[in-house]
Amino acid sequence: MPTASTEEQLLGLPVDQRFAALPEGDVDPGTYPGIYGVFPLTLAIPGPEAGLRQVPCAGLTWVGVHPDHRRRGVLTAMLRHHFEQVHAQPGTHVSALHASEPAIYGRHGYGLASLELEVSLSRGTTLAAPGLDEAAASVTTRMSTVTEPDVPARMRECDLAYAELGAVVGEQGYYERVCQQLPESLRGREPSRVLFARRDGADVGFVAFRRTDKWEHARPNGTLEVWGLCGAPATRLALLRRVLDFDLVSTVKVRSVGADDPLLLWAGGPRATGGIQTYDSLWVRLVDLPEALTERAWSATCDVVLDVADRAAPWNEGRWRVRADASGSATVERTTDDADLRLPVELLGAAYLGGTNLLGLAHAGLVAEQRPGAARELWRALRSDVTPTAAVGF
């Protein structure tokens, strides 16, 4: 049983974003059948002139259905409620989550938009990046502990300033939450530390990590797990070089590494690491399809009619004409014209950040092309120059 109070465990989840399904009929009136919460986030999506736009995003979290009520549609009803809430909220057009299991959320319109790697490195691994050495050398690092009062705000400032495509950034309360050190998560280990990268007297990034002490055969065999890394590439290089050189540590595990992160290039390729695991990262759901699609920038012209299936948010169902122009802007309007592509809304969520290849999905038989070439046309307009990075957990 957790020793922390409910309020401590819910730190950072705004009170008006905590929801519970009410018991009905012959059930225990003292137990909620289901709960969920929403972290208000920003999500970095493709923006004008090959830049980024950080847009509001509802971060679905804390989803749970009581074992006495499972498989009776409670989750389905809660998600419908969530979509109606977001639909009614001006300015927020997408929802996103990290899934506990990959089979749950596709049927509710969430598509897998980014991947994350967990990369293991041995202490002393050389990271080679000659073009960045000078900039990396100009960074100094300073160690803090996450419980120091100014750390959450400093981490948030860095995340906002250096967000990459696909990154999410929470409000201040979210950062207080990730910096909270509850006894059950510590379990005798040291609290998380943060090395801030500094240049000209200002924070330009950070690496957040926790070390686990271990000795084997009279030799130090500790592990250092990186759970947050932020900054321009040269800053991240400097920070990673620093954590690869900690005393008493033999293995450095870097979590939430984007699929195209330079770390693998710096290390010398996958076999230069101690191992790489690949996981699904952010699942994205277009709650307001036309607003979400017009909010992002487009990378090529297109004119396609989509026939979208969306049972859980029926206002998105049906045919939409999507026209993107050479300036990167798009219009999305209702139409009665014949469809060029038929697809479920989750595949638009998957392609929303520009990293999931819609043409590949058509080849895989998941998108039905009615007009030859329409999948390629839409994909070329949606794709981004860089692969979306992994999103931090929430």
Ligand SMILES: CC(=O)SCCNC(=O)CCNC(=O)[C@H](O)C(C)(C)COP(=O)(O)OP(=O)(O)OC[C@H]1O[C@@H](n2cnc3c(N)ncnc32)[C@H](O)[C@@H]1OP(=O)(O)O
């Ligand atoms: C964003 C987050 O917070 S992730 C955390 C999610 N929470 C958890 O994993 C906690 C443990 N699990 C649970 O609390 C519940 O089992 C939940 C939330 C996963 C599902 O809740 P339920 O109320 O049972 O789901 P519901 O009855 O609405 O099921 C909807 C559909 O999803 C399917 N489904 C539900 N859970 C799963 C699963 N784990 N794997 C595959 N399919 C699933 C159901 O079979 C059903 O399919 P159908 O429409 O074809 O009949």
